[in-house]
Amino acid sequence: MDSWSTPLAPPTVDVVVSLPGSKSITARALVLAAVADGPSRLVRPLRARDTDLMAAGLRALGVGVTEDGDDWLVVPGPLRGPATVDAGLAGTVLRFLPPVAALADGPVTLDGDERLRERPNAGLIEGLRGCGVTVDDGGRGRAPFTVHGTGAVRGGTVTVDASESSQVVSGLLLAAARFTDGLDLRLAGGVPSMPHVQMTVETLAEHGVLVQRTDTGWRVHPGPVAAVDRVVEPDLSNAAPFLAAALVTGGRVTVRDWPLRTTQPGAQLEQLLVVMGADVQRTADGLQVTGGETVRPLVADLGEVGELTPVLAALCALADGPSRLTGIAHLRGHETDRLQALDEVLTAVGATVTQLPDGLEITPGPLRAAELDSYADHRMVMAAAVLGLAVEGVVVRDPGAVAKTLPDFTDRWAQLLAPGVGAMG
Numbered sequence: 223m224d225s226w227s228t229p230l231a232p233p234t235v236d237v238v239v240s241l242p243g244s245k246s247i248t249a250r251a252l253v254l255a256a257v258a259d260g261p262s263r264l265v266r267p268l269r270a271r272d273t274d275l276m277a278a279g280l281r282a283l284g285v286g287v288t289e290d291g292d293d294w295l296v297v298p299g300p301l302r303g304p305a306t307v308d309a310g311l312a313g314t315v316l317r318f319l320p321p322v323a324a325l326a327d328g329p330v331t332l333d334g335d336e337r338l339r340e341r342p343n344a345g346l347i348e349g350l351r352g353c354g355v356t357v358d359d360g361g362r363g364r365a366p367f368t369v370h371g372t373g374a375v376r377g378g379t380v381t382v383d384a385s386e387s388s389q390v391v392s393g394l395l396l397a398a399a400r401f402t403d404g405l406d407l408r409l410a411g412g413v414p415s416m417p418h419v420q421m422t423v424e425t426l427a428e429h430g431v432l433v434q435r436t437d438t439g440w441r442v443h444p445g446p447v448a449a450v451d452r453v454v455e456p457d458l459s460n461a462a463p464f465l466a467a468a469l470v471t472g473g474r475v476t477v478r479d480w481p482l483r484t485t486q487p488g489a490q491l492e493q494l495l496v497v498m499g500a501d502v503q504r505t506a507d508g509l510q511v512t513g514g515e516t517v518r519p520l521v522a523d524l525g526e527v528g529e530l531t532p533v534l535a536a537l538c539a540l541a542d543g544p545s546r547l548t549g550i551a552h553l554r555g556h557e558t559d560r561l562q563a564l565d566e567v568l569t570a571v572g573a574t575v576t577q578l579p580d581g582l583e584i585t586p587g588p589l590r591a592a593e594l595d596s597y598a599d600h601r602m603v604m605a606a607a608v609l610g611l612a613v614e615g616v617v618v619r620d621p622g623a624v625a626k627t628l629p630d631f632t633d634r635w636a637q638l639l640a641p642g643v644g645a646m647g
């Protein structure tokens with residue numbers, strides 16, 4: 223599909239939605255299973271471009287990742303080079319695989335899409351060097367680069383700059399139990415997306431790794447990584463557009479199997495959507511969101527939940543007052559420069575947008591039809607779909623970008639809006 227005419231909202235939406243597994247949990251589960259001391263089973267892993275690339279990258283290093291029905295079976299093997307890894311546009315592959323590759327017994331080259339070559343990675347590369355690993359990046363601090371694995375990584379005390387992505391911290395922590403001296407990771411500055419770092423720490427603990435918070439960062443003790451069979455939670459960030467539809471339509475959307483407790487940043491939708499005028503309840507089915515009379519504006523620091531920004535910003539353009547979203551400077555290094563892309567898209571449908579150094583001010587205006595780009599960004603397609611509920615004539619070019627985390631998004635969106643559908647997924 224070259225372009226997609228997004229559907230307008232029907233008079234009522236009252237649907238229970240099931241969603242595939244979390245990208246972030248699937249990525250961590252794959253990496254830890256790959257360095258574990260036995261085979262692991264992943265139940266309901268996300269099958270999408272990012273996680274398929276992670277599996278393919280691990281296979282290239284000698285790890286067995288095979289399908290058993292809808293499950294993945296992961297069988298660790300000696301990590302080997304030479305190998306090449308295609309990271310596509312996946313930040314998780316870009317930052318989680320190089321520390322694993324450093325444990326291989328030969329060179330591993332990582333590259334990906336044109337835009338991946340622009341995504342910042344100097345923090346990770348410098349961090350690996352601090353662990354004693356030779357990395358050849360031509361001085362760019364970005365892909366493509368080659369990690370020269372020697373079969374062992376020293377580790378030790380390392381100061382890293384993770385201000386551009388929390389994935390720098392997560393990537394180093396995930397492999398660190400296999401470093402000879404473990405890792406005492408010290409932060410040189412701030413780190414966005416802290417719930418994702420907490421997710422890493424908790425997943426490590428579930429694999430029997432001893433990881434401690436320190437004054438300046440985290441310490442991972444060297445030792446074995448236990449194999450774990452795990453059922454992957456639904457992806458709560460990908461729930462955002464579906465729940466947003468309840469607010470835009472004044473309808474009701476329930477996401478099934480919403481975890482009672484989770485480190486996924488999408489959990490914060492529960493509070494954020496209340497601020498935006500929704501009624502939110504946990505029911506026997508899951509998380510139920512009911513839209514109010516209008517969408518209320520949002521003034522919030524989204525630094526912890528940056529990946530929710532595109533859909534929340536789309537809601538802001540449909541709100542009954544101006545919004546201000548801050549704490550998200552690092553979104554300029556995501557799949558696209560999301561602050562620039564959101565400025566362009568929201569302006570095209572009639573909002574007035576001001577870019578701040580670390581965010582956006584969004585003042586809704588009279589809505590108008592527009593042809594929007596996807597910017598090769600799954601979440602920009604989802605944001606356009608939310609706008610299209612309220613704006614007749616929204617067309618998105620290259621909607622296939624959703625394959626990054628939710629390949630059948632447009633079908634699911636059509637089902638959400640189909641009359642009398644009740645339950646889907």
Ligand SMILES: O=C(O)C1=C[C@@H](OP(=O)(O)O)[C@@H](O)[C@H](O)C1
Nearest residue numbers: 246387388389414415418528529
């Ligand atoms: O660790 C993870 O799984 C992720 C961390 C975050 O990255 P940043 O800290 O680079 O925003 C998030 O935006 C990304 O979608 C997934």
Ligand SMILES: C=C(OP(=O)(O)O)C(=O)O
Nearest residue numbers: 311312313314529556557
């Ligand atoms: C920032 C995102 O992805 P990545 O893991 O590629 O950084 C995202 O999914 O919103």
